[in-house]
Amino acid sequence: MLKANSFKDVVIHLAIMAGIVALLIFGFFYLYLPSATNHGETISVPKITGMQLPDAEEYLEEQSLRYFINDSTYNPDRQPFEILTQDPKPGAKVKEDRKIYISVNMKNPPMIKMPKLIGGSVKNAELILKSYELRKGQITYVPDLQENAILKQFIGGKEVKPGDLIPKGAVIDLHVGNGLGNTEFEVPNVVGMPVDEATVLIVGQRLQIGNIIYQPGSAEPDGTVLRQRPFAEVGAKIREGDLVDLWVAGSDPVQGID
DSSP states (O other), X not given: OOOOOSHHHHHHHHHXXXXXXXXXXXXXXXXXXXXXXXXXOOEEOOOOTTSBHHHHHHHHHHTTOEEEEEEEEOOTTSOTTBEEEEEXXXXXXXXXXXXXXXXXXXXXXXXXXXXXOTTSBHHHHHHHHHHTTOEEEEEEEESBSSTTXXXXXXXXXXEOOTTOEEETTOEEEEEEEOSBOSOEEEOOOOTTSBHHHHHHHXXXXXXXXXXXXXXXXXXXXXXXXXXXXXXXXXXXXXXXXXXXXXXXXXOOTTTTOO
């Protein structure tokens, strides 16, 4: 045991103790701690997105890294168990044994409820399908007076109703009205009739008024239907929703308004 016989000895003892403490601090922070934590030794994170999970696991193990699946989703355009995202990004510097957080593409799609597309337009259906992560398939136009309106929805040829459970990412085929009915009947004859009466008759038979062409100088009274297309010939047929063009005696009343 050191004895302090004078003030000088006390100072020397304190200096020795301070040196020992400084040496211990230096050894801990600059020798032991760096070696224990691999200070200054980093690994560049490899790119593993796009790889299959088993391959990525083996690859990361070779790099002294680990992985942790923190998310999974389903993308029909990607392979099952394909790595979709990673964190940290490729090229980031990390320590050995660092976890790489990844998201993986699921093997089987989750089931979701079929949205209601019936009655809406094709454009609106595209937006709805995209929001549900579904895909638009074949568009088939069928005879129906609801022009461009969706009438039925199918998956693989089987009709599905709103609310039915379907796989996420499924392809949805649509039947859309073409604005025409499927009932045929004889072409009505409106020649010689006043144009307003002819219009009522045509619309009443679920037909549409096409072009109305006015012809001034006719011997017939103004507003009389002079000609029609299609013609009301014997055996001529027309379908619901078809257009009927009219030629009318007189001047166009709209153009005559100042």
